[in-house]
Amino acid sequence: MAIMHLRSSRRRPVRTETPPAPAPTEAFAPPAASTPPAPQPAWDHASVGGGPERQPPDREPASEGFGRGLWGPLADPTIRTRRVGLKESLRRFWPLTKGDRRWLLLVCLCAVAAALTETAAILLFAQLTDNALQKGSVSAFWQPAGLWLTVAVIGAVVGYLGNSLAAWTAERFVMRLRARVFAHLQTLPPHFFQRNRRGDLVERLTGDVDAIEQLVVSGLVQAATALFGVIFYAGAALWLRWDLALATFVLAPVFWSATRRFTGRVKEVSRRERAADGAITSVVEEGLVNVVLTQAYNRRHEEEKRLDRQARAWFRASVTSARLNELYEQVVELLETLCVLAIIGLGAWEISAGRMTLGQLLAFAAFVGYLYPPIRSLGQLGLTATEATAGSERLLEILDARPAVTDPPPSLVAPPRFTRALGEIEVRHVGFHYPDSPDEVLHDLSFTAVPGELLVLTGPSGAGKSTLAALLLRFYDPDTGTVRLDDIPVHQMPLAQLRRNITLLPQDTLVLHDTIEENIGCGRPHATHEDVVRAARAADAETFISALPDGYRTVIAPGTARLSGGQLQRVAIARAMLRDAPVLVLDEPTTGLDILATQRILAPLRRLAEGRTTLVISHDLDLATDADRILVLDRGRLVESGTHPELLAHNGLYSTLFHAHPPGHNGQPAPPPSLAGQPGAGAWHG
Numbered sequence: 001m002a003i004m005h006l007r008s009s010r011r012r013p014v015r016t017e018t019p020p021a022p023a024p025t026e027a028f029a030p031p032a033a034s035t036p037p038a039p040q041p042a043w044d045h046a047s048v049g050g051g052p053e054r055q056p057p058d059r060e061p062a063s064e065g066f067g068r069g070l071w072g073p074l075a076d077p078t079i080r081t082r083r084v085g086l087k088e089s090l091r092r093f094w095p096l097t098k099g100d101r102r103w104l105l106l107v108c109l110c111a112v113a114a115a116l117t118e119t120a121a122i123l124l125f126a127q128l129t130d131n132a133l134q135k136g137s138v139s140a141f142w143q144p145a146g147l148w149l150t151v152a153v154i155g156a157v158v159g160y161l162g163n164s165l166a167a168w169t170a171e172r173f174v175m176r177l178r179a180r181v182f183a184h185l186q187t188l189p190p191h192f193f194q195r196n197r198r199g200d201l202v203e204r205l206t207g208d209v210d211a212i213e214q215l216v217v218s219g220l221v222q223a224a225t226a227l228f229g230v231i232f233y234a235g236a237a238l239w240l241r242w243d244l245a246l247a248t249f250v251l252a253p254v255f256w257s258a259t260r261r262f263t264g265r266v267k268e269v270s271r272r273e274r275a276a277d278g279a280i281t282s283v284v285e286e287g288l289v290n291v292v293l294t295q296a297y298n299r300r301h302e303e304e305k306r307l308d309r310q311a312r313a314w315f316r317a318s319v320t321s322a323r324l325n326e327l328y329e330q331v332v333e334l335l336e337t338l339c340v341l342a343i344i345g346l347g348a349w350e351i352s353a354g355r356m357t358l359g360q361l362l363a364f365a366a367f368v369g370y371l372y373p374p375i376r377s378l379g380q381l382g383l384t385a386t387e388a389t390a391g392s393e394r395l396l397e398i399l400d401a402r403p404a405v406t407d408p409p410p411s412l413v414a415p416p417r418f419t420r421a422l423g424e425i426e427v428r429h430v431g432f433h434y435p436d437s438p439d440e441v442l443h444d445l446s447f448t449a450v451p452g453e454l455l456v457l458t459g460p461s462g463a464g465k466s467t468l469a470a471l472l473l474r475f476y477d478p479d480t481g482t483v484r485l486d487d488i489p490v491h492q493m494p495l496a497q498l499r500r501n502i503t504l505l506p507q508d509t510l511v512l513h514d515t516i517e518e519n520i521g522c523g524r525p526h527a528t529h530e531d532v533v534r535a536a537r538a539a540d541a542e543t544f545i546s547a548l549p550d551g552y553r554t555v556i557a558p559g560t561a562r563l564s565g566g567q568l569q570r571v572a573i574a575r576a577m578l579r580d581a582p583v584l585v586l587d588e589p590t591t592g593l594d595i596l597a598t599q600r601i602l603a604p605l606r607r608l609a610e611g612r613t614t615l616v617i618s619h620d621l622d623l624a625t626d627a628d629r630i631l632v633l634d635r636g637r638l639v640e641s642g643t644h645p646e647l648l649a650h651n652g653l654y655s656t657l658f659h660a661h662p663p664g665h666n667g668q669p670a671p672p673p674s675l676a677g678q679p680g681a682g683a684w685h686g
């Protein structure tokens with residue numbers, strides 16, 4: 001009976017999806033002290049391959065250009081993964097257990113206690129069988145039964161404590177690792193996010209983080225549990241009948257070699273599976289983000305095909321993984337059956353010769369039964385580790401990506417001359433090319449902007465305008481030349497200080513999933529409701545916000561339909577008002593707005609720019625007509641600089657661009673005559 005129970009309890013369901021992290025609650029053999037010694041697997045969850053396999057799926061065509069821009073995401077199929085071994089994985093992630101190691105030790109001690117209680121329970125069961133059951137003596141029942149109950153209670157307490165603690169430690173590790181990776185991601189430069197698909201990064205922060213936990217925390221607990229199980233059960237079996245035990249242990253090396261044969265294949269399957277999970281998440285996410293464009297461009301079938309391609313790869317991977325899993329299971333079960341039959345045969349012979357009692361045989365069979373799960377578990381630990389290293393590779397790829405810029409070392413920090421800069425900007429002989437790209441994007445660029453000046457930066461697409469803004473905010477450092485704020489080179493300034501003094505209004509309004517009040521208030525720490533309302537009023541946003549049923553408490557989210565593009569832009573302006581930085585960078589502030597919406601944001605933009613050094617990046621030359629100065633960039637060079645009348649008179653590139661898009665049109669439908677921007681009427685000065 002016990003043996004039948006053992007066999008059925010070992011069968012694991014075939015998994016068809018991402019392998020779950022081994023539940024730390026399975027760290028211990030069930031407190032079998034409370035049940036007849038029907039052996040239970042201690043770590044039955046560890047799996048072979050365990051998850052869906054995918055073909056290298058991330059070689060997906062990049063999403064077709066929706067939402068590009070320096071600040072926006074851009075799908076890129078390239079996922080380069082450096083091979084990482086087990087040792088390196090442990091070396092890199094073990095330090096994250098700092099602070100919890102004493103709890104891990106306690107979990108291991110609980111594992112010892114659990115194995116001890118199991119052993120004691122089996123021996124008591126043998127005693128009961130021989131003395132109470134076989135002889136039919138009730139008096140021989142009470143003492144071992146009482147002891148068994150005591151052992152069962154101890155086993156239950158230890159099991160509960162150990163499992164709870166193991167879960168607690170494992171989840172803390174996951175939280176810490178995820179926070180660490182997320183914090184590092186926040187420091188990475190824009191091109192990292194342009195080259196890695198968002199969905200895949202999400203997958204790394206979830207699935208891969210779990211996989212590392214399986215290796216570093218659950219793996220350790222699993223190893224300790226299995227090891228102590230093997231020691232105690234093997235010791236007990238040897239103590240009962242060393243000769244029989246040795247005969248059955250002969251099969252142990254066969255288990256090991258069976259496991260080893262699977263290791264390499266599992267790693268490959270697992271690596272592809274992790275990458276493919278990311279690819280599927282990416283396709284779904286991109287599909288959802290772009291659903292309107294997908295419908296408008298009749299691209300439904302293409303999108304469905306894209307998902308279908310990934311789904312098929314997932315299907316193949318899943319089936320391969322399940323097969324691998326099942327094959328391993330069946331081989332191991334066959335070996336175990338062999339072993340069980342050998343024990344029964346030898347036992348029957350020994351009992352008939354009077355060298356063994358029935359109780360001893362049952363106890364012996366139970367010990368051997370208990371022994372195999374930990375042996376398998378130790379073997380599978382190798383597979384779990386192999387699986388987890390695939391996750392390590394993908395996480396280390398993020399953690400090893402270096403930020404393009406860092407805070408200067410203390411010795412290089414220029415003495416703080418201001419908390420709030422005056423706003424003088426100097427760009428001197430700046431040359432720049434993007435990392436991993438051979439082409440120089442900016443060449444020997446020089447200009448200055450004095451506090452309060454309004455500069456419009458224009459030029460053909462790809463001229464390098466947004467790149468220049470990225471250098472001002474120090475997303476990158478120039479290869480040659482310097483950028484200075486109030487005469488201090490920006491690379492000698494703590495990043496937080498620099499960015500506190502510059503407000504960027506990117507093309508796509510940054511929206512937090514929160515109330516409008518929070519969305520505006522995040523511009524300044526500890527902003528009061530009155531501050532928010534004042535800023536909203538200055539941004540001409542007060543009227544439409546108050547008209548919303550929940551007013552400032554209306555929750556908005558990225559891609560929200562509750563506010564129009566122009567209204568969102570005014571929320572962003574209110575936030576910038578509150579931020580009150582001396583330098584303002586507006587990247588295409590009127591893109592995507594119709595002529596009426598554009599007119600509506602001009603007045604608040606004007607108020608925002610007042611008294612600040614303002615750099616407006618724009619193709620909309622309505623905004624340029626009365627700028628203090630216009631800088632015209634062409635293929636990374638500053639080709640013209642001057643006021644609107646000067647540049648028109650110069651009859652160069654600016655004049656060509658201006659006449660190609662007559663003011664008031666800018667590629668948009670002609671406005672009603674009463675609203676038409678008159679050339680030179682001055683968008684900024686009303």
Ligand SMILES: Nc1ncnc2c1ncn2[C@@H]1O[C@H](COP(=O)(O)OP(=O)(O)OP(=O)(O)O)[C@@H](O)[C@H]1O
Pocket residue numbers: 070190191194434435437441459460461462463464465466467468
């Ligand atoms: N992450 C990147 N890696 C390599 N090259 C890049 C990267 N981002 C931009 N570039 C290249 O740098 C050049 C300048 O791009 P930038 O976005 O600064 O131009 P722009 O003048 O702002 O264009 P637009 O008006 O279309 O926004 C372009 O040739 C672009 O392809």
